[in-house]
Amino acid sequence: MIPGMFDYFAPSTLEEATRLLEQHGPDAKLLAGGHSLIPLMKLRLAAPRVLVDLNGVAGLAGIEERDGHLRIGAMTRHAQLEASELISDRYPLIADAAAVIADPLVRNRGTIGGSLAHADPAGDLASVMTALRAELVVVGPRRERTIPIDDFLVGLFTTALEPNEVLSEVRVPSPNGGSGGAYVKLERKVGDFATVAIAVQLTVRDGTCDEAGIALTSVGPTNLRARQAEDSLRGGSLDEQSLRAAADLAAQEAQPAADLRGSEEYKRDMVRVLTLRALRRALERATR
C-alpha cells in the first residue's frame, strides 16, 4: 500500500493545468478528489509519473442554474451536491444519487468531474447524467468543446477526453413542470459500489410520457442507456403495465457479468426490480 515515486504539480489556473498535461502527455494524471486514483497508486495498479492537482485551480467548483441549465463545476464535491437545496428541490435524481455515493468520507473529497472522467461503469453519477441527458464542457490548451454524455462515455475507464483536456463543467437541462427523477441503488453494504443501480428521469405532460431517461449502473462496460425501455415509455401512458414492460426491457438491455456480488441472472433481475422501483418513484415525483 505504498505508491511508487511521482512528481506533483499544483496549478492555480486551468491554462496552467492544460499546459502541464500537454507537457507531460500520457505520463500525467489529473488529481481531483483522489478517491479512485490514490488507492490505485497505493496498490501500484496505477503508476503515473506526474500528478497535476486540480484542487488549487480557481473557479472549478460551484452549483448554479442559468440559461436553462444547471451548471455544476467539475471540482464540486459529492457532499456539496448532497447539501444543495437547489438540487434537492429541482433535481431529485441527483440528490438521491449524491446521498448514496460511497460513504461520507469519500463524498467529502470526491468530485463530480473526477467521477465522470474516471468512467468506472460502477460510478453513480454517470448514470444520473445519462438519464438527465447532460452535456460536459471540456477545456483544452487551444479550445473548449461540449460533449453529450453519451459520446463522452466511450468504454471501461475510457472517455472522449484528450490527454491534454480537462473536464470543467457539467450542464444539465433544467426541468420543465411535470418532471421527476429517482436513483435506486442496491449495494452489499454502505460504501460498496452498486451491485446494480438505476437512474430514471421522467417528464409527464397531460398523463403522457413526454421524455424518459433510464440509465443502468454496474451492468456493462460503461453506464448504459436503456434505449428500448426509454422508447417504450415515450408518448405512452405511464400505467403499471407500461412501467413493468419498460423494466423488463431494461433488464434485457443490461450486460451484466457475474462476480462476487452475484450471478449474471441475479443482476439482470435486479435491473428489472430496481428499474420498476425507480420508475414508480420518479413518476410519483413527476406527478405530485
Added chain:
Amino acid sequence: MTLRTSPEIGGMGHSLKRKEDARFIRGQGKYVDDVKLPGMLYLDIVRSPYAHANIKSINTEKALAVPGVLAVITGETLKEYNLHWMPTLMSDTQMVLPVEKVMYVAQEVAAVVATSRYAAADGVEAVEVEYEPLPVVVDPFKALEPDAPVLRTDKEGKTDNRIFHWEAGDKAATERAFAEADVTVKQDIYLPRILVASMETCGCVADFNATTGKLTIWMTSQAPHAHRTVFALVAGHVGLSEEKIQVIAPDLGGGFGGKVPIYPGYVIAIAATVVTGHPIKWIEDRTENLQADSFARDYHMTAEIAAKKDGTMTGLRIKALADHGYTDAATQPSQFPAGMFSICTGSYDFPQAFAEVDGVYTNKPPGGIAYRCSFRVTEAVHALERMVDILADELSMDPAELRLKNFIKPEAFPYRSILGWEYDSGNYEGALKLALETIGYDDLLKEQVEKRARGELMGIGICSFTEVVGAGPSKHFDILGLKMFDGAEIRVHPTGKATARFGTKSQGQGHETTYAQIIAEELGIPAEHILVEEGDTDTAPYGLGTYASRSTPVAGAAAAIASRKIRDKARKIAAHLLDTNEDDLEWEPGKFSVKGSPTLSKTIQEIAFAAYTNFPEGMEPGLEAVSYYDPPNLTFPFGSYICVVDIDKGTGEVKIRRFLAVDDCGNIINPMIVEGQIHGGLTMGLAPALFEELVYDENGTPLNGNFMDYLLPTAMETPKWETAKTTTPSPHHPLGAKGVGESATVGAPPAIVNAVVDALSHLGVRHIDIPMTPDKVWALLREHGVTE
C-alpha cells in the same frame, strides 16, 4: 448480584468508565507502529503470486540497486542459521522464508530491509522471483482423494494431506441411538473461512543490542510470555537467551485470536536486527493482513440429530472436515486438535453423541485460529443450533418449545455431558423464557401468520448456546507444553495505592479497569488508585495471555487470590495496630474493625502504611502478593438470542428488525464493559451471517483480500442490539464470574440464520449456509416461485 462496595471504591458490579479510554479517545494510545528508534530500518516482504510453485531462482540485484535498500533476506539466508522453518503453536512446522517452494498466495518469499518504508516497497517491487507452478489443491475434500498431490513434501514419509483425525464419544452407542430413533434429521453445514480483520494489523519493532545481547521486541502479541518462550526455544541456537529477550505488547488495536500465532514477519525482523545491528520495523499493510494472516472457521460439517416423536433428542452425530491451509497453525490447546468442538451437545441433555473431525492441508494461508471463539465452539454451536431448528421443522414443533423440552435442567448442575465436559452452572430455561417474554414471542408469531397471508416474508430465529471458556485446568490445557495458568502480582504501596501486573494482554477488553475493580472489591482500595500493567515480559508475571475469553476466568481469579493473600496479611497488621486478635476482626471492603466496636477500625490505607512503617515484630515488611492461578475447571457462560428479520422479495436483502441477546456470564465485574463486549460480539456475529467469506478461485488466489470486497458491517448495517441478562454464578471461580468476550460471536450467527430460514420455511427451505448474501437468498426465492 448486590454491590458490596461504594461507587468511590468501585468494586464489582459498578459500571466504571474505562481507565484506558482517556488515552484512546485522545489519540494518545501507543501502538507498535508508534515506536520509533534511532537508526531504525524498515522491512517489507515479497509475497508469492502462486498458491503452489517451486522457486527456481530469486534475483536480488535490481532490488539492491534501489536507493535506500540495504539488504534482501531469502530462505537461503535464514537456512544458514537454520531459521528457515519454525514450529507452529500446534507443533506443526511452518516456513519463515521458503527455500524450495511456496504453498499459498501471499506467502512470504523474501524480505527487503531499507532506510525508509518507501524504499523498502520499491525494493520489494524490484526483487525478481522465477516460479515453476505446481498443481494446486484448494478443495479440502479433493485434498483427501487418493490421487491428490501430496502438499507437505517436506515431511518425510507423508503420503497424504491429512493432518489429524480426532473423535469424541461412543460411536457404536450413537449409531444405536440413531437406529432406534423415531425421527432423524441430517444437514450439510459449511462455516466459511473468515478473518479477524482487527483495526490494527500485525507488526513488530525488533531491536537487538549486540553489546548486551538483549533483544527487545515490541510486537502485536496477545500472549507476550508464550511468544518470548517460543523465540527462546526456536532461536536459542543462534544465541538468544530467554532472560535477554524482552517482548513488549503495547496498546493493541484488536486481536480476536489473530495475534496469537507467530507470523514469519516477526522472525524475519528478529533475524534482520541481529544481522544488521539496527532496529527493524515491520508493519503489515491491510492487504497482507487480509491475504496472509491466520484465518478462522472453514469447517465443512455434516450434522445429524436422532429424536423421539415427542421431540426428546436422543442422539447427536457430527462429522467435520477442517481446512487448515498448508500448515496447522491453529492455536488450540495441544491435546485438542479440533479445539473444544466436543461441546457440540450444547445446552441439551443428549444421552448419546459422537463427533469426529479430520484436519487437512490445502494451498491456502495457514491457521484455524479461534476468532473470538473459544476454540471451535462457534462451529459446534452453529451446527447444533441449526439442527435443532431443522428437527423442529421436521416435527412441526415450535423451536422454543423443542429447546425447553431438551434443555439440561437447572437442578442437573454440575452437569457431566456425554462427551465429557463438566458444566459448572446454568439455567438455560431461565434465559430462554426471559428472551421469549422480553421480545414478545407470541405476538411475533401472530404477526408472522398475518404477514405470510399477505405474501410478506418475516422470520423469527432462536439460538440457545452454551460456551466453554477459561482454559484452563493444567491437567488438560497447554500450548506447546506451557500450561494454561495465568499470573497476577499486586504491590500495595505505603500510601495505600497499588500496582498490579498480569501475564495477560488486553486488546481492547478493558483489563486496566476490570482487574482494578476486582482488586478494589477484594481490598477496598479505590479502583482509580490501582494501576494495572500488562504486556511487558520484563515486569509482568508469567501467563499464557488473552484469548478464548480466559482473562476473567483465569487472570481475574489470580487477581482475587493475590488480593486475598494481601488481605490475610493486612488482617495480621490490623490486629497488631488495634492490639487485638485476628479472630476478633471483621472485614468490610476497605477496613478491618473490632467485632462489636465498629469505631475501633483500621482502613486498608492505614494498614498499608503500617506495612512499611509499623509492622509486627517477626513479620516481613511490605504488602505484596503473587498468584499463579490454575483453574479447577472451565466456566460455561450461556445465553438465548432471538432475531427477527424481514426479507425483500425483490432483491433478497435480509433486514434485521430486532435482535435480543439474553446473556449469562455469572457475576459481572463491570456491566458497561460486558454490554460493550456483547455489542461488539453481536456485530462480529452479524458479519459472517450476512457478509463475510474469504473466497478463493481454482488457482488458490483470494478474490476478496481487500476491504472493498471483504465485507465488514458498518454502523449502517448493524441493527440496534437489545440486551438483557440472567445471573448464574460459577461455583468454582473465586468471584463467581465467567468469561463473556465470545458468547455473542458464538450465539449470533445461528440466531440470524434460523430467522432467515424461518422466513422461508413455509416455502420448503430448511437450511442456508452463511453468509446469507442477497443473491443467495434471491436464488432460493426464485427457485420457490417468489418474485416481486
